[in-house]
Amino acid sequence: MTTLQLADIESVETTENSDILTQLVTELSDLRERVSDLETENQQLRSELADERQQRGQSDASIRQEVTDLRDELADERQQRGQSDASIRQEVTALTETLEQGSGDDTPTAESETTGSVPPQTPLEQVVSLDEEMAESELTANQQRARFVARDFRQYATSVPAGLSMESGDIRRVLRAGTDTKGRTATVSRVMDFLDDLGGDGTRVVKRRGSRRIVADESLVARLETAVTGESRTDNTVVMSRAG
Missing domain, CATH: 1.10.10 (Arc Repressor Mutant, subunit A)
Structure with a gap:
């Protein structure tokens, strides 16, 4: 009776150890898969970071180019504006001279004195x-x-x-x-x-x-x-x- 009970106990212990070992093997396998997944994810993040840095560099270069282009456009606009203002002044001067020549004598006439009209001032x-x-x-x-x-x-x-x-x-x-x-x-x-x-x-x-x-x-x-x-x-x- 005692011998039978001892054999039964040893059998139980062996079964429990086997289950524990199997569980540990499974957990180890899961950990290895998790590590592999993390390594893959890490590699993807590194790749995305490298792409982001490259795109960022291109974006910064594009912004700098746009700023340069805008500065050039502003300089051109200022130059054209100066030319336009000069052209307008010339046209106004020429027009004023033409109007003065056409107006003749600015001495008030009897009609203007009678009607009270005021000669143009501009x-x-x-x-x-x-x-x-x-x-x-x-x-x-x-x-x-x-x-x-x-x-x-x-x-x-x-x-x-x-x-x-x-x-x-x-x-x-x-x-x-x-x-x-x-x-x-x-x-x-x-x-x-x-x-x-x-x-x-x-x-x-x-x-x-x-x-x-x-x-x-x-x-x-x-x-x-x-x-x-x-x-x-x-x-x-x-x-x-x-x-x-």
């Missing part, structure tokens, strides 16, 4: 007072567009403490509604510059929050209204209804 007033035929023959396309805007400046402008103001967007809408231009940025800019230069001390361009606007003195706008003929005002009133 080239813009002279431009506005031209008849259509002379305006077409003497003015450039953008000068004619500036004249068109100036004839009814008050209707298009917004009242501000400094006078009457028109933003570039306002000028663009007026030009699109009443002229043959599509209101491109360059055209609007040149028209605004002509209004500024021809208006003398009565106009000034103001830059605010990345946009430009032209501000005209109330006194100048009043003189422009006096200089406009009845026919010219009628034409612009029609355009104003379309622009609105």
